[in-house]
Structure formats: C-alpha cells, structure tokens
Amino acid sequence: xxxxxxxxxxxxxxxxxxxxxxxxxxxxxxxxxxxxxxxxxxxxxxxxxxxxxxxxxxxxxxxxxxxxxxxxxxxxxxxxxxxxxxxxxxxxxxxxxxxxxxxxxxxxxxxxxxxxxxxxxxxxxxxxxxxxxxxxxxxxxxxxxxxxxxxxxxxxxxxxxxxxxxxxxxxxxxxxxxxxxxxxxxxxxxxxxxxxxxxxxxxxxxxxxxxxxxxxxxxxxxxxxxxxxxxxxxxxxxxxxxxxxxxxxxxxxxxxxxxxxxxxxxxxxxxxxxxxxxxxxxxxxxxxxxxxxxxxxxxxxxxxxxxxxxxxxxxxxxxxxxxxxxxxxxxxxxxxxxxxxxxxxxxxxxxxxxxxxxxxxxxxxxxxxxxxxxxxxxxxxxxxxxxxxxxxxxxxxxxxxxxxxxxxxx
Ligand code: SAH
Ligand code: SF4
Numbered sequence: 001x002x003x004x005x006x007x008x009x010x011x012x013x014x015x016x017x018x019x020x021x022x023x024x025x026x027x028x029x030x031x032x033x034x035x036x037x038x039x040x041x042x043x044x045x046x047x048x049x050x051x052x053x054x055x056x057x058x059x060x061x062x063x064x065x066x067x068x069x070x071x072x073x074x075x076x077x078x079x080x081x082x083x084x085x086x087x088x089x090x091x092x093x094x095x096x097x098x099x100x101x102x103x104x105x106x107x108x109x110x111x112x113x114x115x116x117x118x119x120x121x122x123x124x125x126x127x128x129x130x131x132x133x134x135x136x137x138x139x140x141x142x143x144x145x146x147x148x149x150x151x152x153x154x155x156x157x158x159x160x161x162x163x164x165x166x167x168x169x170x171x172x173x174x175x176x177x178x179x180x181x182x183x184x185x186x187x188x189x190x191x192x193x194x195x196x197x198x199x200x201x202x203x204x205x206x207x208x209x210x211x212x213x214x215x216x217x218x219x220x221x222x223x224x225x226x227x228x229x230x231x232x233x234x235x236x237x238x239x240x241x242x243x244x245x246x247x248x249x250x251x252x253x254x255x256x257x258x259x260x261x262x263x264x265x266x267x268x269x270x271x272x273x274x275x276x277x278x279x280x281x282x283x284x285x286x287x288x289x290x291x292x293x294x295x296x297x298x299x300x301x302x303x304x305x306x307x308x309x310x311x312x313x314x315x316x317x318x319x320x321x322x323x324x325x326x327x328x329x330x331x332x333x334x335x336x337x338x339x340x341x342x343x344x345x346x347x348x349x350x351x352x353x354x355x356x357x358x359x360x361x362x363x364x365x366x367x368x369x370x371x372x373x374x375x376x377x378x379x380x381x382x383x384x385x386x387x388x389x390x391x392x393x394x395x396x397x398x399x400x401x402x403x404x405x406x407x408x409x410x
Contacts, residue, residue, distance in 0.1 A: 028091040033167030046085045065231030068183030070094050094175045106131045107377030114168050126387040127172040130376050137203040140172045143210025150277050154343040155209045163215040169222035206241040209387045213246035247283040250291040262305040267315050268323040303332040310351040321362035335370040341383040
C-alpha cells in the first residue's frame with residue numbers, strides 16, 4: 001500500500017517520492033529500542049538459555065544498529081532455527097513511509113506512519129534530513145503534536161496526540177539511514193569494522209515535533225541506544241536535544257543522557273516569554289538559566305545553544321540583543337538566530353534581514369558566535385517550526401479506511 005500526502009507548497013518542482021510500505025496491523029512486539037538487558041529477556045521468552053542472552057543480544061545489536069537489518073533472515077551468525085523463532089515472535093520491520101519529499105536544496109522530509117499503541121489509532125510523524133558541507137543532520141520528532149502552545153510554532157497548534165516510543169524515535173534514524181543508503185551493504189564481511197567517515201547522518205537534533213523533555217524516558221532510551229559505541233555509534237557531542245525549558249528534566253538530561261543541549265529562549269523578559277513560550281510561566285528565565293549554568297561538562301568546546309526566533313517588532317530590537325548578552329554572561333553559549341518560518345494562520349512576521357544582521361552584530365561583538373540559521377527545505381514545508389502532522393485531524397472515516405488498508409489521501 002502507498003498513500004501520499006503531498007504538501008509541497010511554494011515549489012512546484014519539489015520532488016515527492018512515494019515509497020512502498022509494509023502492511024498495517026503488524027502486531028508482534030518489536031526488538032528495536034530495547035536495552036541489551038531487555039533484549040536478553042526477550043530472547044528468554046522464546047526459550048534461549050540465559051547463559052546465551054548476552055552473546056545473542058550482542059549479535060542482534062550489531063545486526064540491528066551497525067548493519068541496519070530489518071529482516072532476521074540475513075543474520076548469518078544466528079542459526080536458522082533461532083532466526084525462525086525470532087521471526088515468529090518479534091518484529092524488526094520499519095514503519096510505513098507515507099511520503100518522502102526532496103527539496104531543491106537537498107533537504108528531505110519524510111512522513112512516517114506508526115501503528116496504533118493499545119486502543120489508539122495510527123499516528124503520523126515528520127522527520128527532516130538536512131545535508132550540509134561535511135555533515136548531515138537529522139531532525140527527529142519526540143511526540144505527535146505537543147502539549148505546549150508556543151505561539152509562533154506550528155506544532156504548538158496541534159494538540160498532543162501521544163508520546164513516541166523509544167522504538168519510534170530510533171526508527172526515524174534507522175529509516176533515514178536506509179533511505180540515504182547510509183548502512184553498510186550486505187557484502188561487507190561480518191565483523192568488519194565499519195568506518196564512521198563518509199556517513200550521511202552525522203548529527204541528530206531532537207528538534208522535530210514535540211517537547212522531548214515531556215517524553216523523557218523514551219527519548220533517553222533512544223538516545224542512549226543511538227550513542228552506543230557498538231551500535232549506531234553517534235557521538236553524544238553530535239546529538240543535541242532542544243527544549244522549551246522543562247527545568248527539572250534539564251538536570252536529568254545532563255546526568256542521565258549527557259548529550260548537547262539547546263534552549264528555545266526566544267525572549268529576554270519574562271512577560272514576553274510568558275506569551276511566546278508559555279512554559280515560562282512555570283519555569284521562568286531565571287530558573288531556566290540556573291539549570292543551564294549547572295549543565296554538566298560545559299566549556300568553550302561544549303556550549304549550550306540558545307535558539308532565538310527572530311520575530312518582527314516582537315523580540316528583535318537592539319535592547320533585546322543587549323539584554324540577551326547580559327543574561328547569558330558566564331554561560332558557555334552559542335546563540336542561534338532563527339529567521340521565523342511562517343505557516344498558514346501564523347500571527348507573526350519574520351524580522352527584516354537588516355534587523356537580524358544588526359541583532360547578530362551586537363551579539364557577535366559581545367563575543368558570542370551567533371550564526372543565523374539558514375532556512376532549509378521551505379519549499380517542502382520542512383523548516384524549523386513548520387512540522388505538523390495530520391494525525392489530530394484524522395476523522396473516524398479516514399482512520400477506518402487506514403485500518404482497512406485502503407488509501408487515504410488528504
Ligand atoms: N520542543 C522543542 C523542540 C522542537 S522545536 C523546543 O521547543 O525546543 C525546534 C526549534 O524550532 C525550537 O527552537 C523552536 O522554538 C523553533 N521554532 C518553532 N517554530 C518556529 C518557527 N515558526 N520558525 C522558526 N523557528 C521555530
Ligand atoms: Fe512544542 Fe517546541 Fe513547538 Fe513550543 S516550540 S510548541 S515546545 S514543539
């Protein structure tokens with residue numbers, strides 16, 4: 001079955017590739033996203049003796065995360081009988097790709113559909129790949145929708161449908177690597193050291209749909225698997241988690257995940273931030289910056305990124321820039337200025353280019369690197385803050401059509 005959701009807007013040349021998809025209704029439990037211990041227990045449940053758990057879990061780990069297999073039959077160092085048993089009991093298949101769009105600038109956006117969890121219905125999630133000189137960044141979603149309602153963010157207009165599981169978070173990385181041809185091919189000898197140079201997905205940013213720190217456990221599990229040196233092996237220095245400011249979980253992120261941190265600051269005074277990023281009413285700027293000051297391991301080489309969306313006449317004055325510099329004093333920081341990306345119905349405009357440059361100059365003069373984030377993939381609606389899936393809007397009729405395996409076109 002293949003369905004399409006083609007939301008290419010401004011660019012009629014944006015390519016939409018429709019990939020074939022596995023069938024719906026896959027109900028076997030997955031092995032993707034389990035810790036090694038959980039993998040061992042899963043093996044136990046199909047009769048593998050406990051003394052083999054560690055060894056078998058390592059074999060699976062290698063096939064799943066180094067080789068990116070989505071089919072047990074190719075796991076050549078596991079006997080045929082056990083492969084069959086694994087296949088009968090578990091799934092390692094990828095989620096359905098509803099659509100893949102490729103922007104004129106090379107940015108890709110996928111819409112994935114994940115099966116229902118419990119009594120729910122299938123959900124759709126967007127993931128974006130941004131190729132750059134010498135690196136490629138995958139922007140991963142943590143939730144379908146968001147409980148927060150930042151007024152400039154399209155995802156914020158979509159109610160939270162549900163948290164993604166660790167499997168669903170990891171699957172976004174696995175499937176992007178599949179589609180980009182970023183896993184070693186089947187001819188690579190088993191046990192060969194697979195070089196990390198030349199990889200297409202070099203960086204992960206948790207900046208897709210949702211607030212990752214309101215789905216802490218699943219995000220943590222997925223990121224620890226993504227950074228495991230015997231698996232996907234992405235350095236924690238190349239994994240950045242962006243939060244609107246869930247202060248207690250910032251402390252836990254430092255202690256329990258240890259990845260890089262980005263903060264959606266966007267305003268320098270509480271009354272403004274209360275409106276733009278309403279979680280500020282719960283944890284204000286002072287509490288947020290205190291958590292940042294205490295983030296483990298900060299240095300000039302390991303800085304916190306402060307994201308600041310440039311909204312015309314709202315937060316873009318010279319006074320705002322000076323206040324930003326004052327607030328961040330003493331915190332090893334990078335400031336990422338993001339030109340506002342509009343979406344249908346948004347109430348803001350992007351600051352003029354000269355304004356953004358003047359703002360950046362003030363910040364630069366104070367000694368901060370302040371790159372202006374180039375909007376990528378605007379023609380396929382893939383830029384920061386533009387992601388919003390149709391899940392919330394799915395009506396019963398469409399859900400029934402999906403469950404029955406029919407094509408639904410939005
Ligand atoms: N929920 C997390 C991560 C997802 S948003 C967070 O808020 O940090 C990723 C980044 O895009 C955030 O900095 C967010 O504030 C920013 N963003 C949201 N909407 C935007 C828009 N319309 N234009 C530009 N940036 C936007
Ligand atoms: Fe949620 Fe982040 Fe968007 Fe705010 S900016 S609504 S926290 S996704």
